[in-house]
Amino acid sequence: MTNVPQTMKAAIMKGIREITIETLPIPEIASDEVLIKVKAVGICGSDLHYYSNGRIGKYVVEKPMILGHECSGDIAAVGSDVKRFKVGDRVAVEPGVTCGHCEACKEGRYNLCPDVQFLATPPIDGAFVQYIKMRQDFVFSIPETLSYEEAALIEPFSVGIHAASRTKLQPGSTIAIMGMGPVGLMAVVAAKAYGASTIIVTDLEKLRLDAAKEMGATHVINIREKDPAEEIKKITNGKGVDVAWETAGNPKALQSALESVKRGGKLAIVGLPAQNEIPLNVPFIADNEVDIYGVFRYANTYPKGINFLSSGIADTTKLVTDKYSLEDTQEAMERALNHKDECLKVVVYPND
Template sequence: MLKNTVPQTMKAAVMHSPRKINIETLPVPEINPDEVLIKVIAVGICGSDLHYYTHGKIGKYVVEKPFILGHECAGDIAAVGSDVKEFKAGDRVAIEPGVTCGHCEACKEGRYNLCPDVQFLATPPVDGAFVQYIKIRKDFVFPIPDTLSYEEAALIEPFSVGIHAANRTKLQPGSTIAIMGMGPVGLMAVAAAKAFGAGNIIVTDLEPLRLDAAKQMGATHAINIRDQDPVKEIRKLTNNKGVDVAWETAGNPSALQSALASVRRGGKLAIVGLPAQNDIPLNVPFIADNEIDISGIFRYANTYPKGINFLASGIADTKNLITDKYSLEEAQEAMERALNYKNECLKVVVYPNR
């Protein structure tokens, strides 16, 4: 291992039970020849982090031991393994948090997000990035330009979900799109739609803060579902035709039904958000009669280089999304803020080495 100045121990924010995080001292990971060690600078809090923090599980993924949250991350290379020639200590990088096997059928098809053996940060039993140092295989690390902040680099992770949705729904320049749910993933999906050249970008949510942020990100129309029927408004905005593409990003059953109802004949729907329940009624005659193409979206694949280039180009002003900043010692406070104040904050960021 080629080392910069790397300590033997580090601080980590460890969750011992739902809504209980302790700051502990752990050994700095030893890297393998094909891995790099990264000094973590910024970690964004994601909806899945909040779900594990609150409930201790998401579906089949159950927290069964002390667990470290956080997977949207960026930092500096601190050390490189003996086989690593692509990076050196001091390089600024974004981290793609899902390390796949590389040799299964899904990986060979280029759909490595479906790899059954993926090791994804902050998905049990794999610990996440609320640590001062983390190791990862070299092919899941991407250099970032000096013009891109660490916070923006951390946002490449949720941005990648939107890029993947755009690829899966074959979003075309000039298309009309409706995006339901303006949480962080939905807001970055607006940026992705803009990057792919969508014409009218219609968004829905019930929080004015998030709708205003969506407009800043490039949305052309914002619908507050507290006051307006989203399907009726979308029909009005599209001369009763419906949108070419709809993405549901909130994991809300009624939002999914509205997204489907807003799509034109021959249009496309992407299911991005994961609802709490398994079974949701959908209008099957509408799907069949109108030949609606429906795509499931599970994370992303082959998106990071494009995502870095998009954000570095200034296609969207993501700086305003960072509303709250916390040190590692304040990780529990940061989680509570993100959990309880969705009407006041957009993206909460933790800085492990502050």
């Protein structure tokens, strides 16, 4: 290792809404791993859930842990078997390392691997650190034209790419996307990249709807003012959209998404609601032969995501509204948690 220190700073979640900065040893890498100097980490909704509630479903924070999984950086050291990278390479990090040999992995649906080790999902530590190690096959080179912030955004972007793949989104399609948080906004870019001609989005925050227009939405609906399903019917001449994605994890948004789909259309459930059971109109689903897809993370999306964003399809750097140092990680989390009407993507810079 050249120019790599012995220790590093880490932002450690000690309890609910309590993060302290501590010094840890630099991770030791195996022969098939790389050490990455972390340059940018985006704060995600799941980070906020762990920070404010200490759990998401069956995943419970039981000991001090490090949050953050949307990250990019520079290669600082390479294992003895690593041939794909050299020190200094700029990279995006896919945060879920899978086993590679279970049924799901062998089918190419490695997002369903039961043994995945996903950054910042208990008990695995995340990326609010100066250095992380990662198996080389989950690290991807990025061109000089792509910023570290954009490279970190490949992670939420991947969710939209995976939804597009699952719902077989075609050029010329009409699509409705409910919820314009960071995943929803990047889903707009994915829909555009896949050639959707009409991209209708809903949210209740003007800031997010304006950002959606910049990312490529053709129609925006403020659900404080209008009924989304009715508006979508008007926009589509009474037909409904080919595809709807619910990205907010909101029961009402899911019901609106279903209502907005045409006969024979497709619905993807991307956002995770707080409750397990939500009433849905089953006769509508059956009568209209609506295909419903669950979307869990993503698989085989990073090369596509890097190519799409490198093409300049949308200026996603505009989504980065707030920037913080590692020392101010707690402040960054509070900002993202409490000011959704003012900020889109909050980014932490561990080495600045």
